[in-house]
Amino acid sequence: MTVLDELSGYEFEEVMEDVFRNLGYENVRQSDRGADVGRDILMEETVDGIRNAVVVECKHTDSVGRPVVQKLHSAVATYDYDGPKRGVVATTGHFTGPAKEYARNLQANGDPHEIELLDGDDLRTLADEIGLDLYNGRIEILCDETLRPYDPTRGVDAPVEVAFQDIENIHPDSLPGPEHWVVFEPFVRIRADIESVFETGAGLIHSIDQTDELVVQADGDGPRIPRSGIQRLVRTNLDAAVDLDESSFEETFDDLSVERFGQTETEYKEWSVDRLRRKHTTTVQYTGDNNVTYRKECEPNLSDISVQSIRPVYLPRVRSRLELGEYAYPYEYYAAGPSRLALEDGIRRCKQCGETDDSPYTYCENCGSVNCPDHTKTERLVGEPVCTGCAVTETFFYSTKYFYDEANLDQFRGEYEAMPIHRKALENKPLVAGTAAAAVLFVLFVLLTVGVV
Numbered sequence: 001m002t003v004l005d006e007l008s009g010y011e012f013e014e015v016m017e018d019v020f021r022n023l024g025y026e027n028v029r030q031s032d033r034g035a036d037v038g039r040d041i042l043m044e045e046t047v048d049g050i051r052n053a054v055v056v057e058c059k060h061t062d063s064v065g066r067p068v069v070q071k072l073h074s075a076v077a078t079y080d081y082d083g084p085k086r087g088v089v090a091t092t093g094h095f096t097g098p099a100k101e102y103a104r105n106l107q108a109n110g111d112p113h114e115i116e117l118l119d120g121d122d123l124r125t126l127a128d129e130i131g132l133d134l135y136n137g138r139i140e141i142l143c144d145e146t147l148r149p150y151d152p153t154r155g156v157d158a159p160v161e162v163a164f165q166d167i168e169n170i171h172p173d174s175l176p177g178p179e180h181w182v183v184f185e186p187f188v189r190i191r192a193d194i195e196s197v198f199e200t201g202a203g204l205i206h207s208i209d210q211t212d213e214l215v216v217q218a219d220g221d222g223p224r225i226p227r228s229g230i231q232r233l234v235r236t237n238l239d240a241a242v243d244l245d246e247s248s249f250e251e252t253f254d255d256l257s258v259e260r261f262g263q264t265e266t267e268y269k270e271w272s273v274d275r276l277r278r279k280h281t282t283t284v285q286y287t288g289d290n291n292v293t294y295r296k297e298c299e300p301n302l303s304d305i306s307v308q309s310i311r312p313v314y315l316p317r318v319r320s321r322l323e324l325g326e327y328a329y330p331y332e333y334y335a336a337g338p339s340r341l342a343l344e345d346g347i348r349r350c351k352q353c354g355e356t357d358d359s360p361y362t363y364c365e366n367c368g369s370v371n372c373p374d375h376t377k378t379e380r381l382v383g384e385p386v387c388t389g390c391a392v393t394e395t396f397f398y399s400t401k402y403f404y405d406e407a408n409l410d411q412f413r414g415e416y417e418a419m420p421i422h423r424k425a426l427e428n429k430p431l432v433a434g435t436a437a438a439a440v441l442f443v444l445f446v447l448l449t450v451g452v453v
Contacts, residue, residue, distance in 0.1 A: 008060075009058070009060045012058055012060040012092065013030060013040050013041065013058045014030070014266075015266075016040075016041060016056065016058050016090050017029070017030055017041055018265060018266060018269065018310075019123075019126060019127075019130065020041065020043055020056070021043075021307075021308075021309065021310065022129075022130040022265070022310075023126065023129070023130065024045075025043040025044065025045055025054065026043065026044045026045065026046075026308075026309075027042075027043055027044045027308060028041065028042075028043040028308065029041070029042055029043070029193070029306040029308070030042075030303075030306070039055050039056075039057065039072075039075050039079065040056055040057055040058045041055075041056035041058065042054075042055060042056070042079075043056065047084075050083070050084060051083055052083060052084045052085060052086065053079065053081040053083060053084070053085035053086075054085070054086055054087070054088060055072065055075055055076045055079055055085065055086070055087045055088070056087070056088045056089075056090060057071070057072045057075070057087070057088070057089045057090070058090050058091075059089065059090070059091040059092075059093070060091070060092050061091060061092070061093050062092075062093040062094070063093050063094060063095075063096060064089060064091045064093060064094070064095050064096065064099055065095075065096045065098060065099050066096065066098035066099045066101075066102050068089060068099065069089055069095075069099045069102050069103055069115055069117070070102060072087045072089055072115055073087060073102075073106065073111075073113055073115055075087070076113040076115070077113050084112070085113060086113060086114045086115070086116065087113060087114070087115040087116070088115070088116045088117075088118060089115060089116070089117050089118065090118040090123065091118070091119055091120065092120050092123065093119065093120055094119050094120065095117050095119055099117070100117065102115075103115045103116070103117050130142065140261075140264050140265070141186070141188075141218075141261040141264065141265050141268075141312045143186065143244070143261065143312040143313065143314065144243055144244050145241040145242065145243065145244060145312070145313050145314065146184055146241060146242060146243075146244040146313065146314035146315070146316060147233075147234070147237050147238070147240070147241055147242075147313060147314070147315055147316060147335065147336040147337065148237075148240065148242055148316070148335065148336060148337035149182050149184075149249060149252075149253070149316035149318055149335045150252070150318070150335060150337070151337050151338040152337075153338075154338070156180050156252050156253070156318075156320075157175075157177065157178060157180075159318075159320065159331060159333060159335075159340055160175070160178045160320050160322055160329075160331050160347070161173075161175060163331055163345065163347040163348065164347060166348070166360075166361070167347065167348070167361050167362070167363050167370055168360055168361065168362040168363065168385070169362050169363040169364075169365065169384070169385050170363035170365075175322065175324075176322065176323070176324070178320045178321060178322040178331075179254045179320065179321045179322075180252070180253045180254055180318060180319070180320050180321075181253060181254055181255040181256070181318070181319045181320075182249065182253045182255075182256050182257075182316050182317065182318050182319075182335075183256075183257050183258075183259060183316070183317045183319075184244060184256075184257070184258045184259065184314035184315070184316055184317075185217070185219060185259050185314060185315050185316075185317050186217075186218040186219055186259055186260070186261045186262070186312065186314060186315075187215060187216065187217055187218055187226075187234055187312070187313055187314070187315050188215075188216045188218045188223075188261075188265075188268050188310060188311065188312050188313075189213065189214070189215050189216075189234060189235070189238060189309075189310075189311040189313065190213065190214045190216060190268065190269070190272040190307060190309070190310050190311075191211060191212070191213050191307070191308045191309045191311075192211070192212055192213075192214075192272065192273070192276055192305050192306060192307045192308060193210075193211050193305070193306045193308055194208050194209070194210055194211075194212060194276060194280055194300055194304060194305050195208065195209050195304055195306075196208040196209075196280070196298070196300040196301065196304040198284070198296070198298040200286070200288070200294075200296065201288065201289065202286055202287065202288045202289055205284050205286045205296065205298070206282070206284045206298045208280055208300060208304070211308070212276055212279070212280075213235070214272050214275065214276070215230070215231040215234045215235060216268060216271075216272065217230075218261050218262055218263065218268060218312070219259050219260075219261070219262050220259070220260065220262040221262065222262060222263070223262070223263065223267075223268055223271045223272075225275075229341045230315070230334060230341060233315070233334055233336050233339060233340075233341050234313065234315060234336075236336075236339070237336035237337060237339055238311065238313060240336075240337060241313050244258070244314055246258065253318075258314065261312065265310055265312075268310065269307050269310060272307065273302060273305045273307065276300075276305050277299060277300050277302070277305065280299075280300050281297065281298065281299040281300070282297075282298055283295055283296070283297050283298070284296050284297075284298050315334055315335075315336070316334065316335045316336075317332070317333075317334055317335075317343070318332065318333055318334075318335045318340075319331075319332045319344075320332070322347075323368075324363075324368035324369075325364075325365075325366075325367050325368015325369070326367050326368050326369070326390075327351055327367070327368045327369050327370075328346075329346050329347050329370070330344055330346040331344065331345060331346060331347055332344040347370065348361055348370070349370070350370070350371045350372035350374075350375055351369035351370060351371055351375075351387070351389065352369070352371055352372070352375035352387060352388060352389045353372065353374070353375060355372055357372075359372055359373050360373065362376040362385045362387075363385070364376070364385060364386055364387035364389075364390065365384065365385070366379075366386050366387070366390050366391070366404045366405075367387060367389065367390035369387050369389060369390070371387045371388075371389070375387055375388045375389065376388075377391060377402040378402070379391070379402055379403060379404055379408070380401040380402060380403060380408075380412055381403060381404070381408040381411060381412050382404070382408070386402050386403070386404060388402070390404075391403060391404070392404070392405055392406055392408070392409050394409055394413075396412075396416055396424070396427045396428075397424050397425060397427040397428040398428050399427050399428035401427070
């Protein structure tokens with residue numbers, strides 16, 4: 001057979017490691033390459049609630065005979081594992097008649113260490129299930145899971161309504177329905193075990209024994225680590241992922257698109273191992289037997305890092321747009337059901353100056369704008385908020401007054417003309433108060449001058 005002929009034996013083992021991980025096996029790892037004991041891959045499975053060990057022998061050859069199956073059976077029997085265990089031989093070629101017979105006899109005799117045989121045809125079947133390109137050994141990512149693009153208990157409008165809750169002079173229930181667009185962006189969560197020991201003539205100077213996790217943005221721009229808020233959103237909501245049912249989501253959103261994963265699973269694995277090597281590389285200072293202080297850079301080997309799981313998932317990026325009067329309000333965020341991370345808040349932003357802060361923002365019903373306190377005034381005729389951007393202004397008794405439109409201004413002009421002088425003066429209360437205070441001070445000054453007080 002010509003399947004995977006371009007790969008070395010070790011490369012074939014790496015491909016099979018990814019295959020079994022995608023099939024749902026757990027704790028999948030390559031065994032020590034230094035000793036040929038008939039065990040290439042070690043992994044675990046749960047059957048009827050019982051944890052079983054699975055020992056795999058990989059053979060990148062045209063034909064596999066009985067001795068290979070026999071050797072694996074012995075390796076399984078001697079493998080130190082407290083629980084049931086079985087073996088698998090995976091080959092790109094085929095099994096001889098004696099090899100198949102030996103495996104069948106083990107099963108017929110009720111042997112506790114059965115051996116499963118996977119030939120090239122079986123591998124092609126598995127490849128169809130997980131997106132494996134057998135001819136180049138790359139694992140394409142097939143993903144049908146996404147974090148929820150909205151909270152099903154509140155609906156897709158809820159984030160915009162919540163954003164308007166702090167805006168004065170408008171109630172979220174009175175808002176028109178926003179438009180919503182969603183892009184399902186690809187992410188990958190990778191978990192790996194790092195076990196590394198560094199020794200010198202002075203003994204053990206450093207060791208690593210831990211599990212690490214990476215959340216990787218996996219679109220066409222290449223793998224990269226997103227900012228911490230996005231990582232947190234993916235990590236905390238991954239177990240609540242749902243099926244990416246495009247037809248269902250198309251009924252909710254005005255437009256929908258799904259981005260492709262930019263690289264293969266194999267490439268993300270290689271990238272993550274390289275990044276984890278750099279992350280866990282450290283310089284250690286130690287004292288030798290001669291009481292001399294040394295510094296050594298401790299960098300884990302490739303074999304010290306074992307990728308345990310590669311979990312692809314889509315993270316919805318939702319962009320909403322709401323129109324009020326003359327203005328449009330964009331609101332963009334990453335969604336994960338009731339959780340979200342805002343990317344653009346075009347709601348709490350003054351339409352006049354563009355500023356956004358913790359000040360109270362107010363809606364202008366006259367033009368549909370939201371504005372900061374510096375650009376929000378009180379309409380003189382009706383006493384409601386109006387923004388400086390749309391208001392008509394005129395000065396009355398040295399004080400600027402704000403009106404919705406010329407009609408309101410004309411009406412107030414008539415009212416103003418009919419006012420007595422003391423009422424007109426009250427249109428500029430600061431001036432009146434200041435004048436009164438100045439008059440009082442003047443009287444006191446005069447009284448002090450003539451000696452009355």
